[in-house]
Amino acid sequence: MARTRALDYAEKRDVILRRSAQLFARHGYTGTSISMIAEACGVSKALLYHYYPDKEAVLFDILHSHLGELVARAEAVAGATAPGAPLLLAMGEALLDVYRDSHAEHQVQLANLHLLPDERQAILRQLERRLVDIAAGAIAAALPDIAGTAALKPLTMSWFGMINWHYLWFREGRGLSRGAYARLASHLILSGGEAAARRALGPMA
Numbered sequence: 001m002a003r004t005r006a007l008d009y010a011e012k013r014d015v016i017l018r019r020s021a022q023l024f025a026r027h028g029y030t031g032t033s034i035s036m037i038a039e040a041c042g043v044s045k046a047l048l049y050h051y052y053p054d055k056e057a058v059l060f061d062i063l064h065s066h067l068g069e070l071v072a073r074a075e076a077v078a079g080a081t082a083p084g085a086p087l088l089l090a091m092g093e094a095l096l097d098v099y100r101d102s103h104a105e106h107q108v109q110l111a112n113l114h115l116l117p118d119e120r121q122a123i124l125r126q127l128e129r130r131l132v133d134i135a136a137g138a139i140a141a142a143l144p145d146i147a148g149t150a151a152l153k154p155l156t157m158s159w160f161g162m163i164n165w166h167y168l169w170f171r172e173g174r175g176l177s178r179g180a181y182a183r184l185a186s187h188l189i190l191s192g193g194e195a196a197a198r199r200a201l202g203p204m205a
Contacts (some may be wrong), residue, residue, distance in 0.1 A: 013051050016041050017065060018104075020058045025104040029059060029112045060120050063113055066105040067127040073098055074134045084141035085190050088159070091135060092182035095163055100178065103167050110164065135159060143194050151197035159189045 019040040023032045034055055038048045052058045073094045081090045099106050113124055136156040140147035146155065162185035170181065 009051075013061075016048065016051055016058065017062050021062050021066075021102075021104040021108050024059065024062070024112060025107040029055075029108070029115055056116065056120075059108070059112060060116055060124075062105055063109050063116075063124050064127075066102060066109055067124055067131075069102075070095060070098055071127050071130050074131055078134050084138060085186075088135060088138035088142060088190065089183055089186045091138065092159075092163055092186045093179050096166065096178045096182045099167065100172075106164070106167060132156060132160070139189060139193070142190050146194055146197060149197075151193075151201055155189055155193045155197060158193075159185060162188070 016037065020032070020037050023036055023040055027036070032055070034045055034048060037055070037058065038045045041048065052061070074091055077090045077094045078087060081087045113121060116124070136152055139156055139159070140152055143155075146152050163182065166181060166185075170178075172178075176184065
């Protein structure tokens with residue numbers, strides 16, 4: 001007979017994911033053991049295995065949950081915001097708001113996704129592509145001369161670079177707020193992206 005799940009199963013699983021993400025961010029995926037995860041969660045290894053069969057499953061769930069939340073927020077913004085510049089500005093603020101409480105998960109995504117097997121990477125890459133598609137669509141709508149040219153992808157990934165790597169230097173309460181920085185990053189693309197692309201790439205086709 002299958003073991004019945006506890007009423008607080010999902011809550012305990014979320015604690016495991018959050019503590020594991022903190023350990024992976026601090027010590028690296030390869031430098032973190034199942035024993036370390038169990039100790040950080042205040043449970044036995046046997047109980048931990050009731051939730052996850054191995055460390056790989058923990059890593060996948062951390063990333064799937066994190067990317068799923070980012071995609072859900074981006075899609076919600078896209079459904080409620082005018083296309084083009086307003087969407088890029090709103091999406092930047094939404095992503096930085098998610099990152100506010102998930103710096104560890106974000107670092108784990110950037111540093112460890114490639115360590116998963118190809119089939120699991122493919123699932124996560126699909127979520128990443130969805131995020132990129134929403135941002136690229138917003139930039140293309142705001143800068144129609146860029147749409148369909150070789151400049152669209154570099155501009156889109158430059159925007160993500162400014163958003164995704166902010167955690168390396170950003171400190172809450174010092175200088176710009178999260179929202180102000182998100183708007184700054186978006187306006188750098190929207191206000192100067194087309195001119196910069198023409199100078200760097202020449203006539204675009």
